[in-house]
Amino acid sequence: MTDAPLLELRDLRVSYRKRAGLGLRTTSFDAVKGATLTIRPGETLGLVGESGSGKSSIANTVLGLIAPAAGTMRFRGTDLAALKARYPSGLRKDIQAVFQDPFSSLNPAMTVEDIVTEPLRVHTNMTRAERRARAVDLLAMVSLSEEHLNRHPHQFSGGQRQRIAIASALALEPKLVVLDEPVSALDVSTQNQIINLLYDRRDALGIAYLLIAHDLALVHHISDRIAVMYLGHIVEEGPADRVYTAPAHPYTRALLDAVPDLDPAQQRARRARRRQLAPQGTQRHAETGCPYSNRCAQVMPRCRSDAPPAYAVPGGGTAHCFLLDPGANGAGHASDRKEPALP
Ligand SMILES: Nc1ncnc2c1ncn2[C@@H]1O[C@H](COP(=O)(O)OP(=O)(O)OP(=O)(O)O)[C@@H](O)[C@H]1O
């Protein structure tokens, strides 16, 4: 994995216009406030963070569905940001997507054959017979068969629909597949099957994934690196094992504490507890300083005034947190907690 980056985001900003009041006046809201990320060929980057943190905004910008407000976005050397969300066919082929909801993402009027061969029809000169033959191979790859070709999406379960979406996304052997919560709508055992399928396909085809999820435990299995988003910021990034076993940012630690229990009753109880601990209001972005400062249990005075830069984390990666400031020597942290000085 020492190749040149496949995808490189630098200070990417994604903005939406919001209507201010009843008039025609609009204000702009930054859903992604400067994201820097790299994905190498064949690598899986897991992008996690709670709802509204900006994960899909990054995904949709990479896919060319939204034009970025600022920053650069290079894919194999091409500046995607300069294309203003209108990708030429050659590029379109190389970046594919699978979305969360297999019930709305597949056109109900199309047959499985139409769905799986659509990218081939648009981007290749293959004949109908060639496309059909390729569709059979693609279905086999996701454990479906020829007999499914003439059926419609409503005749399949959620997991099967996601297999169809994956077959379609892989039809052109893309370099990068953006997976926006590909298993969130599925039950746990189906989730594992789909994750395993993605894992196998990646290793067989050498595809890179941008894998978006809420659940750190789930992405950890398949990701080489993990990036953690909080309210439009990437607060931590690094090798998947390091981020999962030794999270450096307090927000990443909080996310890990929120890893779902396999027991549904436990899970419901924990979720209810979390809602009490972190009502929506406290999710608001801190006005100045670290975006997590108004929720952080280890907040220090400087966190409220200064934005923490990226500090290197032992074991790899970076985190935007003053607790890692080598210059502070841990002193600021200790004195904030009023720990007694050693004799
Ligand atoms: N089309 C839009 N217009 C205005 N605001 C939007 C739009 N899409 C997203 N947002 C806002 O941008 C922020 C980031 O949304 P985004 O969908 O990227 O988050 P997310 O991390 O994917 O969340 P989830 O986990 O719920 O999918 C949110 O505050 C959201 O309300």
Ligand SMILES: [Mg+2]
């Ligand atoms: Mg999303």
